[in-house]
Amino acid sequence: MPPSEPVLVATGVARRFAYRRVLADVSLAVSPGQALLLVGPNGAGKTTLLRVLAGLLRASAGHVDRRAPLGMVAHDSMLYPALSARENLRFFARLHGVNGRGRVDALLEQVGMTQRADDRVGTFSRGMLQRVAIARALVHEPGLLLLDEPLSGLDDAASRTLAALLGALRDRGTAMIIVSHQLELLRDVGTHIVRLADGRLGPVEPLAGRDPVEVFARQMQGMG
Amino acid sequence: MRELTRAAWHIAVKDLAIEWRTKTAFASGLVFAVLVLAVLFFSRDPTAVSSQDIAPGAIWVTFTFASMLGLNRAFLLEREQRALDGILLTPIPRTAVFWGKFVANLAFVGAIQAVSLPLFVLFYDVPIWARLPELVLVIVMATVAFVAVGTLLSAMVVRTRYAELMLPLLLLPFLVPPLVSGVQVTARLLEGRPLSDLSGWLRLIAGFDLAFVTLAASLFHVVLDE
Amino acid sequence: MTTRDRARRIGRAGMAVTLLGLAGLAGVYVRALVYTPVERSQGAAQKIFYVHVPAAWSALVAIAVTGLLSILYLWLKDRRIDLAAAASAEVGVAFATIMLTTGPIWGKPIWGTWWTWDARLTSTLFLFLLFVGYLVLRGVITDPGIRGRFSAVIGIMGLVLVPFIHLTVYLFRTLHPAPIVLKPSAPSLPGVMLVTLMSSLGVFTVLYVGFMMQRYALGLLRELREEELAGAAG
Numbered sequence: 001m002p003p004s005e006p007v008l009v010a011t012g013v014a015r016r017f018a019y020r021r022v023l024a025d026v027s028l029a030v031s032p033g034q035a036l037l038l039v040g041p042n043g044a045g046k047t048t049l050l051r052v053l054a055g056l057l058r059a060s061a062g063h064v065d066r067r068a069p070l071g072m073v074a075h076d077s078m079l080y081p082a083l084s085a086r087e088n089l090r091f092f093a094r095l096h097g098v099n100g101r102g103r104v105d106a107l108l109e110q111v112g113m114t115q116r117a118d119d120r121v122g123t124f125s126r127g128m129l130q131r132v133a134i135a136r137a138l139v140h141e142p143g144l145l146l147l148d149e150p151l152s153g154l155d156d157a158a159s160r161t162l163a164a165l166l167g168a169l170r171d172r173g174t175a176m177i178i179v180s181h182q183l184e185l186l187r188d189v190g191t192h193i194v195r196l197a198d199g200r201l202g203p204v205e206p207l208a209g210r211d212p213v214e215v216f217a218r219q220m221q222g223m224g
Numbered sequence: 225m226r227e228l229t230r231a232a233w234h235i236a237v238k239d240l241a242i243e244w245r246t247k248t249a250f251a252s253g254l255v256f257a258v259l260v261l262a263v264l265f266f267s268r269d270p271t272a273v274s275s276q277d278i279a280p281g282a283i284w285v286t287f288t289f290a291s292m293l294g295l296n297r298a299f300l301l302e303r304e305q306r307a308l309d310g311i312l313l314t315p316i317p318r319t320a321v322f323w324g325k326f327v328a329n330l331a332f333v334g335a336i337q338a339v340s341l342p343l344f345v346l347f348y349d350v351p352i353w354a355r356l357p358e359l360v361l362v363i364v365m366a367t368v369a370f371v372a373v374g375t376l377l378s379a380m381v382v383r384t385r386y387a388e389l390m391l392p393l394l395l396l397p398f399l400v401p402p403l404v405s406g407v408q409v410t411a412r413l414l415e416g417r418p419l420s421d422l423s424g425w426l427r428l429i430a431g432f433d434l435a436f437v438t439l440a441a442s443l444f445h446v447v448l449d450e
Numbered sequence: 451m452t453t454r455d456r457a458r459r460i461g462r463a464g465m466a467v468t469l470l471g472l473a474g475l476a477g478v479y480v481r482a483l484v485y486t487p488v489e490r491s492q493g494a495a496q497k498i499f500y501v502h503v504p505a506a507w508s509a510l511v512a513i514a515v516t517g518l519l520s521i522l523y524l525w526l527k528d529r530r531i532d533l534a535a536a537a538s539a540e541v542g543v544a545f546a547t548i549m550l551t552t553g554p555i556w557g558k559p560i561w562g563t564w565w566t567w568d569a570r571l572t573s574t575l576f577l578f579l580l581f582v583g584y585l586v587l588r589g590v591i592t593d594p595g596i597r598g599r600f601s602a603v604i605g606i607m608g609l610v611l612v613p614f615i616h617l618t619v620y621l622f623r624t625l626h627p628a629p630i631v632l633k634p635s636a637p638s639l640p641g642v643m644l645v646t647l648m649s650s651l652g653v654f655t656v657l658y659v660g661f662m663m664q665r666y667a668l669g670l671l672r673e674l675r676e677e678e679l680a681g682a683a684g
Contacts, residue, residue: 018592019680056309057450060595071313078310080301082242094234095314120245136310373607380600384590394583394604397576401614404622424621432614439610443603446524450596 005067006031007144007175008053012062015045015052015199022048023199026062030144032173035166035189036204037180039216040196046179049196050074050146053177068143068175073150077133081122085113085132088121089139096140107135112161126153130162138169145169145176151185159185183212195219228323231316235324240331242301249297250335253290257340260286265347279348280410284403286340287333287363288370292392294332295374298325299382312448322375322444329371337363355413362409365429369402369436370395376440380447398436405429457670464663471657478650486646498556500646504654505548506574510612511658512542513577516584517609520602532598533673535605536588537665541658543581549574569619576615580608594673 006029015023022045030036038046051057053064054072072078079088089104108114111131116124121132130150137145150166151159159182166189170176180186190212195202205215243249264282265275302308311321345352352359374395381390405425412422419426451459482500489496519535553571554564565571584604591597 016595019594019676021681054313056312069315072309074306074309076306076309078307078313079305080238080242080307081304082245082301083238087241091234091238092310092314095231095311095316097315140314376603376607380603381587384587386590390583390587390590393579393586397580397583397615398607398611400576401611401618404618408622428614428617428621435610435614436607439607443606446599446603449599 004032007066007068008070008177009065009067010053010062011065013049013052013059013064014061015048015057016060017048021199023052023059026196026199026201028194028201028204030175030177032143032175033170033191035170035176035178035186035191037178037183037186037190037193037207037212038196039180039183039193044196045199046196047074047148050148050177050179054146066144069140070144070146071137071140071142072146072148073130073133073137074148075152077121077129078136079121079129079132082120084118084120085124085135086117088132089135092136093139098140103139107138110138111135111165127155127158130154130158134162134165143173143175145174147176147178147180149180150178151180151182163189183216187212193219228317228320231320232323232327235311235321236327236331239298239301239325239328243297243328243332249293250332253293253332253336254339256289256293257286257336258343260289261340261344261347275348276350276414279344279350279414280407282348283340283344283410284366284407286344287337287367287406288399288403290336290340291329291333291367291370291374292395294329294336295371295378295395296388296391297332298329298375299378303382308448318445318448319441321448322379322441325379326371326375326440329375330367333367333371337367350414352414358413358419359410362406362413362426362429365426365433366402366406368433369429370399372433372437372440373398376444376447379444401432402429405432454671454674457667457674460663461667461671464660464665464667466660467656467663468660471653471660474649474653474656478646478653481649482646486642487640489643492560495556495559498552500650502549502552502556503647504650505545505552506570507651508545508654508658509542509549509574509577511655512538512545513580513608513612515662516542516605520605520609523598523602524606527598529594529598529673530670532594532601533669534662534666536585536601537662537669539581539584539605540665541661543578543585544661545654545658546574546578546581550578569616569623572619573612573615577612580604580611584608594676 009029011027013023013026014021026049028036038049040046048057050072051074052059054070055064055066056072079085080091083091085108086104089107090101093099093104105114108117111134113128113131113135116128121129124132130153134150145166147166150162154162163185166176166178166186170189170191178186178190183190190207192204192206193212193215194204195216202219205219207215261282264278264285268275268278299308302311308321312318341352344350374391377394377398378391381387381394384390405428409422409425413419478500482497486497486500488494515538516535519531519538523531523535550571553568553574557566557568558564584601587604588597588601591600
């Protein structure tokens with residue numbers, strides 16, 4: 001399937017913090033239906049890159065061109081512990097200009113949280129928090145999803161469910177960039193893989209059905 | 225403009241809903257108010273200082289500290305799970321966050337003031353009822369001043385170390401004009417002076433409000449950037 | 451010429467200006483102590499006036515400069531503007547301290563108390579607190595970009611605050627007249643004293659400029675050093 005117009009284009013992005021260069025000359029593009037796995041050692045700048053792409057951080061240099069609405073799932077759930085799952089989703093839906101209880105109910109259903117919808121989010125386990133966070137990220141039907149370690153803290157069953165959800169979203173045309181250490185679990189999700197080390201991005205490799213773990217290992221060997 | 229108002233409204237309602245759920249800040253504010261009013265009342269020499277003399281100072285110190293408690297809470301609740309990031313990922317204009325927080329803070333402080341004022345009358349036996357409308361006017365005007373500057377500053381310091389120390393330190397010089405005006409006008413009102421006598425102070429607070437609400441709203445986006 | 455060289459040049463020029471200012475200050479001292487008549491009601495203590503008032507003036511100049519540079523910084527985003535604003539704030543806090551210490555020293559023999567809520571002293575006290583807040587804020591923020599932007603916000607708000615503080619204290623004083631009427635304002639001074647005061651004001655302005663240049667140069671060199679260290683660490 002030929003890739004259509006990219007939903008996000010980053011050109012020469014750099015980011016400094018407290019005099020340190022955290023990102024240098026990062027350029028990439030993602031198109032609908034592509035799931036880019038972003039890998040690399042700790043401290044490489046992956047979280048920072050995601051935040052710059054999301055627009056939460058300003059790039060010190062370079063440019064990020066966002067051509068579709070985006071949603072983000074990060075380490076913190078971006079939810080209010082004192083409010084219920086439903087109230088949280090309703091709040092963010094309103095800010096996005098998305099109306100109707102129907103949407104919120106459908107999302108809760110999609111992530112399997114209908115039963116606990118009216119419980120305070122502060123009482124939730126990590127897995128449940130993550131599910132509501134994904135619902136929050138999807139509330140406005142974004143064309144691009146940015147996910148920072150979405151599977152961390154989830155048990156096998158939850159991980160598999162989430163991976164399946166991401167696969168389904170990708171098939172429907174959502175683009176995504178996923179930072180993760182758990183490549184085996186994202187085997188059926190990722191379409192491309194790229195490595196960030198010391199603030200610099202390596203070449204983007206299409207997976208084309210290969211095991212991301214293998215490709216990554218080979219990349220590491222090639223560099224070592 | 226309508227988008228701004230609607231977004232600000234949603235944020236304000238959300239803040240107040242959260243506060244209503246937990247009530248911790250409100251409860252501390254009330255306890256604090258009672259403490260301050262009581263301590264100031266009982267610590268004076270009743271033969272030398274009448275309760276009327278000390279009353280304006282007492283009520284305004286109470287209001288100021290209640291405002292600070294409210295301000296601290298406002299951005300702290302956004303930090304827990306980085307919910308503010310969630311808000312920044314939506315298409316709402318960033319000033320909406322300022323206005324929403326500003327309105328929520330005003331409501332919070334207003335609630336504490338509404339409860340403190342009767343307590344104040346109880347303790348200090350001052351004739352506020354005759355001058356209530358004018359008193360409310362000056363209280364609202366001065367509170368708008370504290371809360372506008374405080375909302376901006378609390379957003380700024382919440383991210384720094386020693387946030388609880390930084391807020392009062394930075395806020396103090398900005399409290400001087402509204403606080404002094406508030407105390408002076410309250411004192412004169414309780415003495416029975418007409419509002420026309422106090423035009424100097426009132427114009428001062430009005431000017432301050434205009435200048436600083438505008439400034440705080442315009443500079444707010446700088447404080448949201450990382 | 452590298453930025454570092456340029457910074458060093460400014461520092462040296464600043465040193466020269468400061469030395470000029472200090473020489474001028476010595477001249478003012480001589481003039482004030484020897485050639486200016488002793489004030490009738492206050493005696494010799496009044497001569498602190500020639501240091502006290504110009505110090506207050508310099509502190510005000512400092513906040514105006516910090517405020518204006520803050521606006522400029524938010525517009526142009528050049529870190530050198532931020533460094534200059536910070537330099538002005540530090541110099542300002544020094545001059546405010548001078549004013550706040552000479553005030554009581556002057557006041558004690560005349561008023562009998564160390565502190566009084568005199569209009570100008572009170573205003574300068576809050577100006578001092580504003581500077582301190584600004585500098586403490588800078589101290590707790592590590593990233594220069596965030597530090598510059600946040601400082602600029604305080605700088606601009608501080609500048610707008612100053613006239614309001616003056617107004618507040620003025621209104622307060624007119625309702626509560628001071629027990630002793632002290633008028634340290636220029637117009638009612640006899641010619642000789644006025645000249646001494648004016649010279650002192652000029653000298654203090656020169657000192658402000660000299661200190662500013664040196665502090666700015668130091669700030670710039672420090673910033674360059676931080677960058678170097680961070681770069682070396684990778």
